[in-house]
Amino acid sequence: MLDKRVSDLLNEQLNKELYSAYLYLKMANYYAEEGLNGFENWFYIQTQEERDHAMLIRTYLLNNSEKVVLKEIAEPDKEFHSFLEPLEAALAHEKFVTESIHTVYEAAYNCKDFRTMQFLDWFVKEQGEEEKNTDDLVKKFQLFGSDAKGLYMLDAELGARVYSAPSLVL
């Protein structure tokens, strides 16, 4: 069993990861509609990774005899009007998720829940990578995305991204 606040926050985090998957799926769909299949691929892989994050939290809760609470997943309500918009929205979203992970970590720290802190260490590191990768993408787009040839090559580069399962195994 975990501290009530820690388990509540982990359940909220699980929901946020599923929302992230949903949000990135909406972005993948936007790029698919626009004919940028490489960008679609990049965001579809993001969706798969966010689902993985949610499932890791699910397993962690179950391994600690906690109930998994599945709540409604909010509709991603943003509409996109430029190729850059989803990239900037993704970066802002990752920063929001980092703050959220830190809130759970702080709750675990405050009740000396070292096991949850160790579990969350992977997520803290992962958020650093997520922010870096998304920030790189924003910058690349700003540098090369406004020219048709550059956009074509960037789309090809993003199309080569391959999904890999998370390095954390529970």
Ligand SMILES: [Fe+2]
């Ligand atoms: Fe995530």
Ligand SMILES: [Fe+2]
């Ligand atoms: Fe993420």
